[in-house]
Amino acid sequence: MHSGDDVKPVSVGIVGLGTVGGGAFNLLRENAAEISRRTGRDIRVSHVGVRRDKPGYDLSGTQVSQDIFAVVNDPAIDIVVEVIGGTTTAREVVMQSIANGKHVVTANKALLAEYGNEIFAAAEQKGVYVAFEAAVAGGVPIVKVMREGLAANRIEWLAGIINGTGNFIMTEMREKGRDFYDVLKEAQALGYAEADPTFDVEGIDAAHKLTILASLAFGIPLQFKKAYTEGITKLTRDDVAYAEELGFRIKHLGIARRVEKGIELRVHPTLIPAERLIANVNGVKNAVLVQSQPVGATLYYGSGAGAGPTASSIVADIVDVVRAMGSDNSTFVPHLAFQPDAISDTPILPMDEVVTSYYLRLTANDRPGVLADVTRILSEHAISIEAILQKPAHEAGSVPVIILTKPVVEREMNQAIAEMEALDDVIGKVVRIRLENLDA
Numbered sequence: 001m002h003s004g005d006d007v008k009p010v011s012v013g014i015v016g017l018g019t020v021g022g023g024a025f026n027l028l029r030e031n032a033a034e035i036s037r038r039t040g041r042d043i044r045v046s047h048v049g050v051r052r053d054k055p056g057y058d059l060s061g062t063q064v065s066q067d068i069f070a071v072v073n074d075p076a077i078d079i080v081v082e083v084i085g086g087t088t089t090a091r092e093v094v095m096q097s098i099a100n101g102k103h104v105v106t107a108n109k110a111l112l113a114e115y116g117n118e119i120f121a122a123a124e125q126k127g128v129y130v131a132f133e134a135a136v137a138g139g140v141p142i143v144k145v146m147r148e149g150l151a152a153n154r155i156e157w158l159a160g161i162i163n164g165t166g167n168f169i170m171t172e173m174r175e176k177g178r179d180f181y182d183v184l185k186e187a188q189a190l191g192y193a194e195a196d197p198t199f200d201v202e203g204i205d206a207a208h209k210l211t212i213l214a215s216l217a218f219g220i221p222l223q224f225k226k227a228y229t230e231g232i233t234k235l236t237r238d239d240v241a242y243a244e245e246l247g248f249r250i251k252h253l254g255i256a257r258r259v260e261k262g263i264e265l266r267v268h269p270t271l272i273p274a275e276r277l278i279a280n281v282n283g284v285k286n287a288v289l290v291q292s293q294p295v296g297a298t299l300y301y302g303s304g305a306g307a308g309p310t311a312s313s314i315v316a317d318i319v320d321v322v323r324a325m326g327s328d329n330s331t332f333v334p335h336l337a338f339q340p341d342a343i344s345d346t347p348i349l350p351m352d353e354v355v356t357s358y359y360l361r362l363t364a365n366d367r368p369g370v371l372a373d374v375t376r377i378l379s380e381h382a383i384s385i386e387a388i389l390q391k392p393a394h395e396a397g398s399v400p401v402i403i404l405t406k407p408v409v410e411r412e413m414n415q416a417i418a419e420m421e422a423l424d425d426v427i428g429k430v431v432r433i434r435l436e437n438l439d440a
Contacts, residue, residue: 007041009043010039010041011077011078012028012043012045012046013046013047013048013071013074013080013102014047014048014071014083015048015049015068016049016082017057018083018084019307020083020107020134020307021048021081021084022057022307023308023310023311023314024310024314025045025048026057026307027308027315028043028045028318029045029058039323045062046062046077047063047065047070047071047074047077048064049066049068049069049070049071049072068093069092072093072096073096073100078325079103079322080094080102080105081104081318082104083107086110086111087108087110087114090106091115094108094111094130098119098122098130099126101128102128103321104123104130105130105132105314105321106131107310107314108132109132109136109205110205113212113222114222120335123335129321129332129335131317131321134313134317136162136212137160137286137288137302138164138286138302138304139303139306139312140300140301140303140304141316143216144316145290146213146290147333150290150295153293153295154293155217156257156291157256157258157264157291158256158288158291159253159254159255159270159288159438160209160288161252161253161288162206162254162286162288162304163203163252164192164286164305165197165200165205165284166206166232167252167284167285167286168183168284169184169232170251171282172186174244177237177240177241180236180237184197184201201231202229202233203230203232203268204229206229206254206267207227207229207254208224210254210256211227211265213256213288214263215337215343216336217256217337218258219336219338220263220346221336221345228351228354229267230267234431238400239359242361243271243359243433246389246404247273247274247275248273248279248359249272249274249279249280250269250270250271250433251279251281252267252268252270253436254266254267261353262348262349263348265348269433270433270435270436271436272437276438277289284303285303285304286302288300351410352410352414353411354409354410355407355408356435357405357408357434357437358413358432359432360402360404360405360417360432361401361403362403362430363400363401363426363428364399365397365398365399366398369425370423370426371388371390371401374401377416377423378403381412381413382412383405383406383408383413384405384406385404386404387403388403389401389403405435417430
């Protein structure tokens, strides 16, 4: 079947016509011929739900409703695209669409990370599909990679730069020696960061995406509440510079790793060797590094946000759904990559059980014996030192000391840090940043 003449067009309804929804609307229109060549069907956006008037889009021939549920309840619609974001109305839109027997395409990582288990269960029961490529890393087809491309592999770990705002800030701090809050203001002015940047800079957005990737990698339920999340607001340009001097870059990483006792699920600033490809992913770009057997390390890089890249993923999802429509739903790839009855509830490791290396920076009074006390505390906790860097004394007579450790369980490190901070000659808090070699 090459032309869509004899087959009824597929009707798509878009709920929300912001940057992402508008991008998908335009892409479906511009690439209509190419898309129908790929699917054998014409795909038409026949209904959009917008709460406010949306100038700038040619909506002729498309029904426009201010009540977004008019789209969800329109019997003519086959696929509902949910791009309003948030976890309240969006959840109702998705659940009601499923109840109405419609397929859903969503870019909503927060919704899936927090309510995905119930959403996917409802879709499976109803025989419809919820596609979510655009929810993780924008235009990078990482969901497809994890579910299909790497399906033969046992995934060992993945590490991702999955928040463009945070990566832009880290890149500017490193390249220009600027302070965090200074760069944040610029990111807001450029429209990369929201007026309230909490989701991006505290790692919540990255944790939503990581939760989804970990489920796809390991066949576990979505468990956002168990993800360890640490932001980048406390990073200083000193640490960025010292890391560089030691041959490392600091990146805000999401890491999911399968270990003997369970699954690590964590987002935090991380030192990685400067020569790693992922260490050189700069600006608002995203990248995910996956280590799996037998293929080894694979890296996926591209734009994590923006109208074009995100629309590309949404339309690819629509294409997948259209290709599978008309056959029975056994042709769908399982939502979380593993058969629903094979999802295993492997425990998520608490952070104090995670083993990793560390970068420590402490400020000490410039007098003999301090370093000896510090190294004694480390050796009492069986923590081996990889490198020590002692910087010239400040005017006030205090000295910055930077220590890189070999891998150790976090619980031991917490105790060692508490003991160091209790030393008379250690001033203030010890700065700790985790370090991962990411060697394949």
